Amino acid sequence: MGILNSLFGNKSVKIKDFQSRGAIIIDVRTVSEYSQSAIPGSKNMPLQTLNANIENIKKLNKPVITCCASGVRSGSAAALLKSNGIETLNGGGFMSLYKKLEL
Template sequence: MLNIFKRLFRSGTSPDFTELLKNDGIIIDVRTTGEYASGHIKGSQNIPLNVLPANLSKLKDKGQPIITCCASGMRSATAKNILKNQGYTNVHNGGGWRNLYYKIS
């Protein structure tokens, strides 16, 4: 079962998130406003998944590295797919925000 989730939400090796951030990357946290207020990665932007399609204008550069995150990785995978389908070319699922925090700290 774990392998199915790995195949659905990750493709190949995990990117170097720290390197993406050094190259003008941004973190988009797609949790609800309340979840985000209870804790988040400093500097991340909160665009809840349910309003992401209506807020794509906030993400002007379709080639900019974008890392999506949420609580567990499910919503961030959906967000990654939404962005990819809208022409964003450098989008990565960071998974759960706490895990991502430890990867970039």
């Protein structure tokens, strides 16, 4: 077990748990980035528009996995969602997340 896993837990296990509970994947990249390549079934909500969508996300009553290109924007998105009472996991970069998903 790596030092990061011992500090933060195994992200793959958390992702599978979230998926088993019907998690929504929110990709916070720009529309242009998302249109070039994205995880099938993910929702595109660019980071700058996320705050305006908080109430709609809450109504879905599902956990959320955020992703972006590298994990920086999705980290900001996850923090914003968590601060609004939404169970959220920063999935990091979408390509890395895609490899961990069971689609």
